[in-house]
Amino acid sequence: MSADDPRPDEMSTEAILRAASKALGVELSDPADLGGSLRSTVLRCRTAEGGSVIVKAYGAEPEALRGFTAEAAGLSLRLAGPELLGVDDSVPLLVMTDLGNAPTLADVLLGQDPEAATEGLLTWARGLGRLAAESVHRRADLARLWTTYGGGTPTWEEDPWLERNMADLLGLLSGAGIEAPPGLAGELARIGAISEDDYPAFTPGDTCPDNNLLTPDGLRLLDFESACYQSVFLTAAYCRMPFATCWCVFDLPAGLAEEIERAYRAEVAVAYPALTDDAVWQAGVRRAIAAWTVNMTVWILPRTVEDGPAHRTRRPVPTRRQLLRHRWEMASTLEEFPAFAETMRLMLREVAGAWDAPPLPGYPAFGG
Structure with a gap:
């Protein structure tokens, strides 16, 4: 130009x-x-x-x-x-x-058909797992293509977002008048060490429900603006939390998060058989939950001074405070990181305790 x-x-x-x-x-x-x-x-x-x-x-x-x-x-x-x-x-x-006007996963989760919502979640999980398994050997291709289209633009894999978030969380705690529990800095370093080299696979980056079309030909993904190779655990955490960085977050029926996580795990273990080991899998997913919780705390907490909906136009949608409270409640159970879990309990008591933020309801498709 x-x-x-x-x-x-x-x-x-x-x-x-x-x-x-x-x-x-x-x-x-x-x-x-x-x-x-x-x-x-x-x-x-x-x-x-x-x-x-x-x-x-x-x-x-x-x-x-x-x-x-x-x-x-x-x-x-x-x-x-x-x-x-x-x-x-x-x-x-x-x-x-043009992939047409097929419903997104968000559409069926916010709809009224529990069978369509369940099948949509399983299709999403299997599709992401299959993509991860099929992509393992293509990492060098992505690096070459990045150079072709981006020149000197830094890749997402080169961005130290995890380390930056860990440092930012310590700053947020200080600003909120919360004293960091002993050992927190060391635990945050361990949490931030989850990286693209920990069972890496390709991801479009933003695999939230509104970026997944449920077409007659199966799952089709949209929005590759954050495409990169990262740990499969960071994607697996989307199944359990659910949807780690998204607005379309409500409670899932008992057992459904485990079912969709199993569907994702079965596909990705084809490429990484070590992930069939429960100890390896659980440790990785729980560390990813901690990493995403830090990420969302750093991103959303400064925006909760005045509460508001987590999406500008979609409804129903949780408020930002509801979303953070939900994340902190889950992270407060990560006892392999005792100082971090205690920090989350402090946030619930000292910060969320002053909010009038009710617990998340269930997804509308399941009668929430």
């Missing part, structure tokens, strides 16, 4: 449409805005032949550019998600196949 070109985040819909048409080699028209995010614009566009494609254009800030690189590289692996049809790394934007 020349110095006279508009910033990508200031591009008009018409400019995005022209760039996408050029990248695809087919004239596009009738763009419909699908929402996107602060980092991207997502359009459904008609082709000259009467079909449709999805165009995703990214902003110019560093996190948006990293999202573009991750999505372009991740989709280029052709392991999951829509087919990548065209790329323009100067805008930047992607053109992808």
